[in-house]
Amino acid sequence: xxxxxxxxxxxxxxxxxxxxxxxxxxxxxxxxxxxxxxxxxxxxxxxxxxxxxxxxxxxxxxxxxxxxxxxxxxxxxxxxxxxxxxxxxxxxxxxxxxxxxxxxxxxxxxxxxxxxxxxxxxxxxxxxxxxxxxxxxxxxxxxxxxxxxxxxxxxxxxxxxxxxxxxxxxxxxxxxxxxxxxxxxxxxxxxxxxxxxxxxxxxxxxxxxxxxxxxxxxxxxxxxxxxxxxxxxxxxxxxxxxxxxxxxxxxxxxxxxxxxxxxxxxxxxxxxxxxxxxxxxxxxxxxxxxxxxxxxxxxxxxxxxxxxxxxxxxxxxxxxxxxxxxxxxxxxxxxxxxxxxxxxxxxxxxxxxxxxxxxxxxxxxxxxxxxxxxxxxxxxxxxxxxx
Amino acid sequence: xxxxxxxxxxxxxxxxxxxxxxxxxxxxxxxxxxxxxxxxxxxxxxxxxxxxxxxxxxxxxxxxxxxxxxxxxxxxxxxxxxxxxxxxxxxxxxxxxxxxxxxxxxx
Numbered sequence: 001x002x003x004x005x006x007x008x009x010x011x012x013x014x015x016x017x018x019x020x021x022x023x024x025x026x027x028x029x030x031x032x033x034x035x036x037x038x039x040x041x042x043x044x045x046x047x048x049x050x051x052x053x054x055x056x057x058x059x060x061x062x063x064x065x066x067x068x069x070x071x072x073x074x075x076x077x078x079x080x081x082x083x084x085x086x087x088x089x090x091x092x093x094x095x096x097x098x099x100x101x102x103x104x105x106x107x108x109x110x111x112x113x114x115x116x117x118x119x120x121x122x123x124x125x126x127x128x129x130x131x132x133x134x135x136x137x138x139x140x141x142x143x144x145x146x147x148x149x150x151x152x153x154x155x156x157x158x159x160x161x162x163x164x165x166x167x168x169x170x171x172x173x174x175x176x177x178x179x180x181x182x183x184x185x186x187x188x189x190x191x192x193x194x195x196x197x198x199x200x201x202x203x204x205x206x207x208x209x210x211x212x213x214x215x216x217x218x219x220x221x222x223x224x225x226x227x228x229x230x231x232x233x234x235x236x237x238x239x240x241x242x243x244x245x246x247x248x249x250x251x252x253x254x255x256x257x258x259x260x261x262x263x264x265x266x267x268x269x270x271x272x273x274x275x276x277x278x279x280x281x282x283x284x285x286x287x288x289x290x291x292x293x294x295x296x297x298x299x300x301x302x303x304x305x306x307x308x309x310x311x312x313x314x315x316x317x318x319x320x321x322x323x324x325x326x327x328x329x330x331x332x333x334x335x336x337x338x339x340x341x342x343x344x345x346x347x348x349x350x351x352x353x354x355x356x357x358x359x360x361x362x363x364x365x366x367x368x369x370x371x372x373x374x375x376x377x378x379x380x381x382x383x384x385x386x387x
Numbered sequence: 388x389x390x391x392x393x394x395x396x397x398x399x400x401x402x403x404x405x406x407x408x409x410x411x412x413x414x415x416x417x418x419x420x421x422x423x424x425x426x427x428x429x430x431x432x433x434x435x436x437x438x439x440x441x442x443x444x445x446x447x448x449x450x451x452x453x454x455x456x457x458x459x460x461x462x463x464x465x466x467x468x469x470x471x472x473x474x475x476x477x478x479x480x481x482x483x484x485x486x487x488x489x490x491x492x493x494x
Contacts, residue, residue, distance in 0.1 A: 046417070050409050050429075086430065087454040095433055095494075096461050326416040326425070336428025344426075 005033035019304035036297035049333035055279035063374035234273035234378035268329025275303035412474035422489030464490030
């Protein structure tokens with residue numbers, strides 16, 4: 001009897017064999033462990049993403065939702081409120097707006113690389129991807145330069161779940177609470193000292209003639225920090241993991257850095273850090289012979305859709321010339337990742353600098369320690385040997 | 388379902404059937420229309436699904452929202468009065484037969 005348990009360490013480590021069985025044999029699967037349906041084929045996921053009226057986000061979008069978060073963030077609100085809220089935040093994340101981050105990211109990457117200069121091995125997570133993302137995000141939001149390591153540690157902890165109890169443990173909830181309090185303190189600070197930044201803009205913003213509630217501002221900031229730090233550093237780590245395991249691809253990028261952007265898109269397809277999000281059905285839906293009921297939760301397995309041969313031929317092959325248009329690495333539809341332009345720019349620049357100074361690297365660990373998360377996937381350490 | 392014709396900058400024509408309720412960008416990307424990129428996934432954040440709506444259908448579309456208006460200022464090719472972002476055009480049966488001209492560049 002096939003089972004799909006997104007809490008199991010086996011799925012954290014390698015979800016792809018499970019995804020293949022799901023796509024081929026159980027394209028509309030009820031997971032008892034997750035207590036929700038799982039959609040795994042590309043077309044089904046895209047259909048759901050384009051139909052927010054049926055597949056609602058208002059009851060939460062993370063596989064394991066955090067307390068009192070649903071309804072207070074962009075990702076957990078449906079149109080039309082979502083669209084108005086998004087319109088307020090979007091200005092800070094357009095392609096044009098993030099262009100100015102080019103040099104700060106480059107400088108930040110080089111600072112991290114200076115620190116590992118001469119080392120024979122280094123941990124890509126703690127010594128590169130985390131450092132760069134925290135540094136750049138603090139700059140982007142103009143955050144006070146304190147607590148940087150703590151913010152990163154809490155962001156990583158809050159997205160995790162306990163594989164034994166299949167829910168968030170006290171340490172994960174405490175991390176979320178810490179981050180909420182931190183966001184609250186930022187809001188208080190900006191109320192006293194307004195600036196030309198996103199937090200100030202959110203405080204002053206009005207939707208339907210009403211200001212956002214403090215909790216909405218706070219939860220939105222919490223989510224942006226979570227995504228900006230945890231998801232982005234997770235993705236950078238996955239990109240490095242791919243390039244460590246595919247030396248030919250890496251050598252091509254070293255020889256021609258203009259290919260970094262294409263390789264990044266392929267990594268977003270091949271193993272995005274955002275593996276699974278969820279929706280809640282607003283009506284009964286019949287799909288592949290199953291009836292999903294109104295009120296049921298549905299997991300959209302982006303990581304599986306991205307490996308669907310029906311959409312991407314030879315989807316299991318990492319091919320940097322693929323140009324995988326329409327991949328689900330950033331989700332899609334009205335809730336498509338807000339930070340795409342920022343993530344693309346930061347990843348591209350960070351890897352241009354990394355490959356200049358560390359052109360050759362191999363993976364040290366045979367088995368990687370994977371984060372225990374039902375939503376995101378990346379290793380907590382990635383030791384690389386230089387040369 | 389609506390038949391939408393995409394005409395690329397060099398005049399190449401591609402006709403795509405797009406289901407009702409989908410966005411034009413989504414239908415274009417799913418069907419390999421090269422001149423539409425849709426980098427941001429359809430959330431009106433990148434202006435890489437820019438298109439010029441054929442005059443005969445200009446009146447059939449709801450006006451752009453403020454967000455779309457702002458993003459239309461960021462298009463890579465010239466913004467014209469009939470410029471739209473195709474991720475903001477929801478397909479309805481009334482759009483059957485619409486022609487969209489694609490700009491020279493999207494990014």
